[in-house]
Amino acid sequence: MKNLSKLLLVSILGGALTLGCYKIFFEEEIPAGLPPVSNTAAEAIPANYSGNIYGTNADFTEAAENTVNGVVHVKNVAVFKGPRTLRDLMYGNNSGGKALQGAGSGVIISPDGYIVTNNHVIREANEVEVTLNNNKTYQAEIIGTDETSDIALLKIDAEGLDYIPFGDSDNVKLGEWVLAVGNPFNLKSTVTAGIISATARDLNTYDATPQSFIQTDAAINPGNSGGALVNINGELVGINTAITSQTGSYVGYAFAVPSNNTRKIVEDIMEYGDVQKGILGIRGGSITQRVIEELDLKTSQGVLVAEVTSGSGAEKAGLKEGDIIKKIDDININKFSDLTGYIYTKRPEDEVLVTFLREGNEKQARVKLSKFETYVISPIKIEVANVTKEDLKALNVENGVKIHRTLSPKLPAEELVGTIITAIDNKPVSNVGDVERIFRSKNPKEDIVITIVDRNGQKQRMVWR
Known part of the structure; x- marks a missing residue:
């Protein structure tokens, strides 16, 4: 009996020692920042699943209970001073106050109070209020926004919050x-x-x-x-x-x-502090029936490369006009939004493996992504980007920035996108930094005068009041 007791004691001590050594030498530390992407192997239950979807494989009640406390109510609040209505003026209410401009939702993504919402939910807010599922309300700080993707990051002063882990x-x-x-x-x-x-x-x-x-x-x-x-x-x-x-x-x-x-x-x-955008360095588009017929293509899916930007990662990797991109890393590319959706998850200097067709033969190239710099001219709803030497040479201009996209359906995108702005308020611009500096020091009430060169090389002056 004594020998059995000794054997049991030695086994317990050995197990504890092994566990302690594992903890000290092998257990990986969790880095600071956002919680890691969840690697749970989710079963994709199809809509026509004939079994009991509320069974073990797909319990909606459990998923709902696990996430409802991680979603918050976000309120966009405007703060005003002095009388706001005629009634306020008549009754002498000059103290000002607050008004709800809009409301939406937000997702808690970390236990220390980081919250993701849409940029349009909190746009032009003087204050942002966040109400948790337990009815507690906090003032939120806007950490940053990205208008292009319509994503905003908020922070509230709280700890130990229920949050929703990122999936893939x-x-x-x-x-x-x-x-x-x-x-x-x-x-x-x-x-x-x-x-x-x-x-x-x-x-x-x-x-x-x-x-x-x-x-x-x-x-x-x-x-x-x-x-x-x-x-x-x-x-x-x-x-x-x-x-x-x-x-x-x-x-x-x-x-x-x-x-x-x-x-x-x-x-x-x-x-x-802002979004780091990486690009392949190509212009192109999805394959259409017209393109198939004109170029006699043997495939109907992919991204056809129409132009390779000089000095870009794509050019250095050997991609050429006419190549058809079929895959990036392990992501199949059937249309242009497949390509942009995946590239938007990458940063400048990241490398991706591009699989493409050239004259019917499959090839691969490793492409280092370039940095894409843009600036949004908010008053006129236009986003500009740096130009290449080829862009300037094609229109016979010495400097400028390119109109990359318009941000309002009221603007004629087909006419404006691709044109070059050479001066703003009669000040020459050569890159997006010049544009940003002009608007940083500009009085918002002043007119905006833009000199552009259109695709036909014609110079025009446009005034926004």
Whole structure:
């Protein structure tokens, strides 16, 4: 009996010693910052699944319970001074006050109070109020925004919060069940279910930057903006952003910014203060029937390279006009929004493996992404980018910046995109830094005079009042 006791004691001590050594020498430290992407192997339950979707494999109640506390109500508050209405003026109410400009949703992404929402939810806010699912309200600080992707990062002073872990949006599948969690019509903590209807959906109708959204038929309405799109494991796969309907309400489909894009934007804002955009250095587009017939192509999917930017990573890697990009890393490229959606998750100096067709033969090249610098001229809703020597030479100008895209459907994008701005308020500009410096010191009430050279080489002066 004594020998058995000694043997048991030695076994316990040995196990404890082994565990302690493992903890000291082998256990990986968790880095500071956002929680890691969840690697849970989610089962994609198709919409026509004949089994019990509320069984072990796909328990919606568990996913809802695990995420509802990670979604918040975001209120855009305007602060004003003096009388606001005629009634205030008549009754001597000159103290000013606050008014709700709009409301939406937000997703807690870390236990220390970082929250993702849509930029349009908090745009032009004097104050941002955030209400948790337990009814506690906080004043939120706007850490940074990205107008292009419509993502904003907020921070509240709180600890130990329930948060929703990031999932891998590259792994979502058509027909996979998802939940939309948000606050539509100010109805707190609303959960709706649907499926993934499409991936890499481009809603671009009037600017030059293709977008890449996850499309879902989970009901999303005004107030859902900035809320969570989660899979059945409660992992964040998208930020609900837009609906397309004549009434402005849900009609059967809605759109979300993929979580991989969102995470990259958030990390850039936290680390660099703005979004670091990497580009391949090509101009091109999806393959259409007209292109197939004109070029006698043997494939109907991919991105046809129309131009390779001088000095770019694509040029250095050997890509040429006429190449057809079929794959980047392990992502199949069937259309241009597949390409941009994946590249937007990368940063300048990152390397990607590009698989492409040239004269029917498959080739591969490693491309180092270049930095893409732009500046948004907010008063006139135009985004400008640096130009290449070839751009300047083609229009016979010595300096300027290129209009990269327009930000308003009222502007004639087809006429403006690609033209070169040579001067602003009669001051020559050579890069986006020059443009930024002019507007940083400019009185917002002053007229804006822009000198442009159109695609035909004609110089024009445009005045915005």
